[in-house]
Amino acid sequence: MSIVINKKKDIFLLNTRSVSYAFGIDDQGLIRHLYWGKKIDSVEDFEMPVLTEVSTNDPVFEITREEFPVYGGLRYKEHCLRVVFADGTREIVYQYCGYETDRTEEYEELIIRLKDVRYDFDMNLHYRIYEDYDLMERSVTVKNGTAQRIQIEKLHSGQFHIPYEGLNFSNVHGHWGAEQQRFTQKVSYGKIVIENRRGISTHNHNPYFILDRNATETSGDVYFGALRMSGNFSGVIEQTQYGETLAQIGLNSHDFMMELEPGEEFEAPAVICGYSESGFETMSRNLHHFALKNILREGYRPVLYNSWEATGFNVNSREQIKLAKKAREIGAELFVLDDGWFGERHGIDNGLGDWYVNESKFPNGLDELISEVKALDMKFGIWVEPEMVNPKAQLYQSHPDWIYHFETRTSDTSRGQYVLNMGKKEVQDFVYEMLDNLLTEYEIDYIKWDANRPISQPGIRRDIWYTHIEAVYEIVRKLKKKHPQVLFEACASGGGRIDYGILGIFDDFWTSDNTDAYDRLYIQDAYSYIYPIKAMRAWVTDCPNFLSGREIPLRFRYHSAMMGTLGIGCNILKFTEEEENLSKEMICRYKEIRPIVQEGDFYRLENPSENRYFLYEYLKGDQGLIFAFLPQSRVGHRGTTIRLRGLEENAVYTLKTEFGEITKSGNYLMNFGMNLSLTGDYASIIIPFEKKNRE
Ligand code: GLA
Numbered sequence: 001m002s003i004v005i006n007k008k009k010d011i012f013l014l015n016t017r018s019v020s021y022a023f024g025i026d027d028q029g030l031i032r033h034l035y036w037g038k039k040i041d042s043v044e045d046f047e048m049p050v051l052t053e054v055s056t057n058d059p060v061f062e063i064t065r066e067e068f069p070v071y072g073g074l075r076y077k078e079h080c081l082r083v084v085f086a087d088g089t090r091e092i093v094y095q096y097c098g099y100e101t102d103r104t105e106e107y108e109e110l111i112i113r114l115k116d117v118r119y120d121f122d123m124n125l126h127y128r129i130y131e132d133y134d135l136m137e138r139s140v141t142v143k144n145g146t147a148q149r150i151q152i153e154k155l156h157s158g159q160f161h162i163p164y165e166g167l168n169f170s171n172v173h174g175h176w177g178a179e180q181q182r183f184t185q186k187v188s189y190g191k192i193v194i195e196n197r198r199g200i201s202t203h204n205h206n207p208y209f210i211l212d213r214n215a216t217e218t219s220g221d222v223y224f225g226a227l228r229m230s231g232n233f234s235g236v237i238e239q240t241q242y243g244e245t246l247a248q249i250g251l252n253s254h255d256f257m258m259e260l261e262p263g264e265e266f267e268a269p270a271v272i273c274g275y276s277e278s279g280f281e282t283m284s285r286n287l288h289h290f291a292l293k294n295i296l297r298e299g300y301r302p303v304l305y306n307s308w309e310a311t312g313f314n315v316n317s318r319e320q321i322k323l324a325k326k327a328r329e330i331g332a333e334l335f336v337l338d339d340g341w342f343g344e345r346h347g348i349d350n351g352l353g354d355w356y357v358n359e360s361k362f363p364n365g366l367d368e369l370i371s372e373v374k375a376l377d378m379k380f381g382i383w384v385e386p387e388m389v390n391p392k393a394q395l396y397q398s399h400p401d402w403i404y405h406f407e408t409r410t411s412d413t414s415r416g417q418y419v420l421n422m423g424k425k426e427v428q429d430f431v432y433e434m435l436d437n438l439l440t441e442y443e444i445d446y447i448k449w450d451a452n453r454p455i456s457q458p459g460i461r462r463d464i465w466y467t468h469i470e471a472v473y474e475i476v477r478k479l480k481k482k483h484p485q486v487l488f489e490a491c492a493s494g495g496g497r498i499d500y501g502i503l504g505i506f507d508d509f510w511t512s513d514n515t516d517a518y519d520r521l522y523i524q525d526a527y528s529y530i531y532p533i534k535a536m537r538a539w540v541t542d543c544p545n546f547l548s549g550r551e552i553p554l555r556f557r558y559h560s561a562m563m564g565t566l567g568i569g570c571n572i573l574k575f576t577e578e579e580e581n582l583s584k585e586m587i588c589r590y591k592e593i594r595p596i597v598q599e600g601d602f603y604r605l606e607n608p609s610e611n612r613y614f615l616y617e618y619l620k621g622d623q624g625l626i627f628a629f630l631p632q633s634r635v636g637h638r639g640t641t642i643r644l645r646g647l648e649e650n651a652v653y654t655l656k657t658e659f660g661e662i663t664k665s666g667n668y669l670m671n672f673g674m675n676l677s678l679t680g681d682y683a684s685i686i687i688p689f690e691k692k693n694r695e
Helices: 279-295 317-330 365-375 394-398 425-441 464-482 517-528 554-561 577-599 666-671
Strands: 003-006 011-015 019-025 031-038 081-084 094-103 108-116 121-130 135-144 150-155 160-162 168-173 181-186 190-195 208-212 222-227 233-239 245-251 258-260 265-267 271-276 304-306 334-337 379-384 446-449 487-490 537-540 565-568 601-604 614-620 623-630 640-642 652-657 660-665 674-676 683-691
Touching: 011 108, 011 121, 031 160, 031 271, 081 135, 135 150, 135 258, 135 279, 150 245, 160 222, 181 517, 208 233, 208 245, 208 279, 222 245, 222 279, 258 265, 271 279, 279 601, 304 317, 317 334, 317 365, 317 577, 334 446, 365 379, 379 425, 425 464, 464 487, 517 537, 517 554, 517 601, 537 554, 554 565, 554 577, 554 623, 554 683, 565 577, 577 614, 577 623, 577 683, 623 640, 652 666, 660 666
Parallel strands: 304 334, 304 565, 334 379, 379 446, 446 487, 537 565
Antiparallel strands: 003 011, 011 019, 019 031, 081 150, 094 108, 108 121, 121 135, 135 265, 135 271, 150 258, 160 245, 168 181, 168 208, 190 233, 208 222, 222 271, 233 245, 601 614, 614 623, 623 683, 640 674, 652 660, 652 683
16 A cells, blocks of 8 residues: 555555655644655654744744645745735635545555635645655646636645755756756755746756765665656755755746636646665666656657758758668668758748748659658658747748737747747647648658747746647647657757656657767766656767767767667768768667667666776666776776676676676676776777576
8 A cells, every 4th residue: 555544643654665755734734744765664653743933933834844835824935836816815825625545557646635715726735656666746736716817826736845954956957069967066055946937948957856965876865856847947945944955846937827717727747756765776767667667658769860960951852862771771760851841941040830841852742752761661750840930931921920929029039930829729720730731641750849949028928838838748649649650759959858748748859969979978877867768869970070079989979879769860971881881780789789778777887997987787687788988098008897786696697798708696797896998089888798597
């Protein structure tokens, strides 16, 4: 049983495999947090402490660990909910109205029912317990039962209480071409805020929190939560004056207000959260397993070829067919035609919105290319940017009011384009129909859905920071229902939309426009903390790299990209024979190891050397892989020691290195380890290993 209730004391204990979460209802009807951490079995041990005021300047609400602090009363800390009732009252006073439990195949659920004492306004706190994954999901639904409209100014799905001070907070920072730069900082008195105000969620920060007590990969307490939404978010971490740390993450209240009509209900974006007593590895593992089994679409992701870096906007049927043939020869399974195939799209300033095939580039239509691709036994994918329009496009000329704007202001362009107001029903219908027609008319297996600018001049509605992405989600859901064979890739100028919201809607995710194989090691490492490897698209591209100007050997570039879902973005028509042969070898190898890479357990291994090795392990059943990279050797002769993890201590494993086979016990490989010495710049190696069957 995941939900244990002490009815006498009104205390709820939520258990997963190794974690407990407890809260209760006190004699004043407040929902008070009691515990989050290592599993405690006996609900009887928990008591609800009596509330006593410290001083008139430290009101009890400030000290009380509330599960869902609302705005009102003597509360000054971060609250989860602030509404304005029709008469202007901005305070909520809730009463506890009981609980319900539910069970599905995936989770057990506890629902705590709250109601305002004066207004017909319901707040239901949902706790979904995913026992096997050691994870819980919190969300809140609110319902307006009054006869008038209510305004929601802030709504987060719950407060998290961590009973320690001096924690480390980590997240990522970044910008276009430099997403997923991991950082860690000490939490002290005051607040840390991460947020997004752009409507395109994640170039700068990512909607999750990780709080640890000097944890390593394999030891120490880690508390974490990830938001299931790609709109504007804010996350607040606060070390209070009363010996604990608070965390919240949810819809950003900046420029936000949502109206709830009489009878209307709204579910706030959920937070998937957990605790690990054994470091970051367990956190990542639980999230990865959960995402693989409960969120992501099943099946391995194909090796793709994308022509963007090779041809830019300058696409035409002849050239793309040549590329497709070569892509097939080296082993690609999916050919993706990127930007430039439609309307008058010759650069960034025209075409978006005019989704008809450009006849001068494709004189015989798209079918010519598609049938060639199909004849080559490859899948066909195509790029679109449906939320956008160029001012010069016919779509804008006929519907200038379809973009976000204020009536009396000029909207800003960015990358030469405007953002369509996805809140408008006619815009939603246009986008859906355009894509539905495209997928119906052509044999398309894969859509790369891009979004290349943030939202500005949002118009008078202040809920678009949420409703925009909800409309996108809904269109993709509908399209997938009608065209279930089509895979959807989420891209937003690279990795601008990667979060646990989009993960449940799309199938493939473009990690970053930065395809420099060395930069990618950092990006991919940070990405893996929260997101599963199957959701990490990685391409091999040409050198010198267009962003870094760096020259990196092709083998290293392949190895780096083979850490995720492999794609190729080179101008393969210019490959030398040697490059072509290496590509064939690498892609063939990737297909062999793909099940382990895309669905295996992933380990960020320790590097005990002074040389900066990047060491990773993948393990699936009896088979595993080691990926080792040495971008630059500082002390050439000094190697490293690879200590594997997750093996069976008493089993025997065989590692196939370039220098011959090594056979050792799991115990030995995990503790003594294996010495590895790479030399030179951009050295890399993939070492497969396998558990030996007992004779
Ligand atoms: C964005 C994407 C790229 C490419 C271009 C096309 O930058 O991230 O992969 O599709 O748009 O314009």
